[in-house]
Amino acid sequence: MRISLKDNSTWLQVQRYSELLHVLVARNLKVRYRGSFLGVYWSLFNPLIMTGLYSAIFGTTFASYYDNSILNYVLAAFTGLVVINFFSGSTSQALNSVVSNGSLLNKISLPVSVFPVSMIAANVFQFLVGTFPLLALMTFINSKSLVNVLALVFPVLALVLVSTGVSFLVSALYVFFRDLPYFYELVVFVIWLSSPIFYPAAIVPPQVKQFLGLNPLSPIIESLRQITLSGSVPDLALIWGALLSGVIILALGWTCFHLWRHQFMDLL
Template sequence: SVVGNGALLNKIQLPVSVFPVSMIAANVFQFSVGAFPLLAIMTLVNSKSLVNVLALIFPFIALILVSTGVGFLVSALYVFFRDLPYFYELVVFVIWISSPIFYPAAIVPKQVKPFLSLNPLSPIIESLRQITLSGASPDLGLIWGALLSGIIILALGWTCFHLWRHQFMDLL
């Protein structure tokens, strides 16, 4: 998003972080209108508890934090490495395959579990699965793990973006 708006940045003085944040905000809105209501209805049907529906907010916040951190990191790296989309597609595919979306994490062999824990989306997806599908009360350990994952990725992405943003104008 920074590279795509390089001409605008050269003409008008804007904070560089506006572009990644606007992309993330648009996608958060799309998710909150499209998928979040479906998750809330599924949770209400399975658990019949409004507390579980309200608990969906925490993994949603964690997902926003991870998305924002990855957005900042990829935006900063793309300024320096223009071939990044090809590598990024591969990384996203590996993360998607290693995420417990279509399978519960309980069936993963013990030898593979340490690698599964490296996936920042894993605690978020496990938390969403537990709240939405099990009908049990939310597991605070999963929720805190999801939020911690989001905070770490956001801190990494923001730090890299902030440290490298002074070099952006020279490369755009």
Template structure:
């Protein structure tokens, strides 16, 4: 009987969290795109424009690493850009989410974790509506395999796990360090330049590769490219590496957030 009551209480808590998450995600999207013509498709326009610029500048130089095909380079650049854009946008928005909603937390008893999660979830919705369909089409054209299309979910899941973990971490840190956004811009730039986005990973010197391996986005980009562009079956080692990275970072971010949240109310 006691166990049943406990299970029912946990279910009600999860249901309340889910309903609250839906409300916050809807609010975030409405505020972000109120009066916008393209709406969520703005998240697709940026990587498309940047892909065109990178192709014009670097396409002929790096095409040899992609089967001497400028089109393949273009697709490779696009996959890298959608990863870094999702990460940058979702974590930057999550960073200020707890502090921005501090007055609400002081008035109503809410789980503070709901705010960074809602920012990540809003960007997941954008990604699923605008970017993922294009990745699915690219994958099916190159591989002719539904298995590769389904495998797309794994690097995308890894990207969400990494972004959520970093979102938890930076949103908690921002409560204590209000200069964090300026420092975080530098961190995102370092992650962007050390990710194989506009250049192939093969050109990186061996002595530098071990350092670049610390970048959590690199295995995600490499796995996504392998599934999307190679035409071969998904590489399970790349997929596992991306997912393992995501699980570690999510665990670290959630542990820090959970450990520090008892001090939030004194500073909000």
């Protein structure tokens, strides 16, 4: 009977969390795109514009690293931009999610973690509706294989795990350090610059590349490009590296969030 009651209590908590998450995600999307013409498709429009800009400036220079094909460079730049845009957008929005809901938390007992998670979930929905179909189409055209299309799930999952872990970390830190947004802008810029987005990884000197390997987005970008652009079967080593990066960052972020959250109410 004890086991049954415990299981029932756990299920009620999960159900309550999912219902609250659904309400917050819907609210985030409605507020974000109220009066917007393109709505969630702005998440696709931005990387498309940036891809065109990078291609016009660097396409001819770096095409030799992509089988002398400017089109391949265009696709490579787009996949990189998709990753960095999702990461920077979702984590930046999650950064102040706990603090901005401080008044609500002081009135109602709610699971604090639902606020950064809701920001990630809203961006995942936006990604799946706006960007993912185009990635899937690109992959199928290049590989002619449904296996590669299905394999897209793994680097995307790794991206969500990394973003969630960082969101837990920065949303918790912001409770203690209100200057964090200014510093985090610099961190995102460093991550963007150290990710092989508009430049091929092959041009990076070996002595520098070992430091760039610490960037958690690099294996995700490499895996996504291999699945999308190579036309060959998915590289399991790259997929494993991307997922391992995601699990490590998520574990680190959640651990810090869990250890610090008992101090939140005194500061909100």
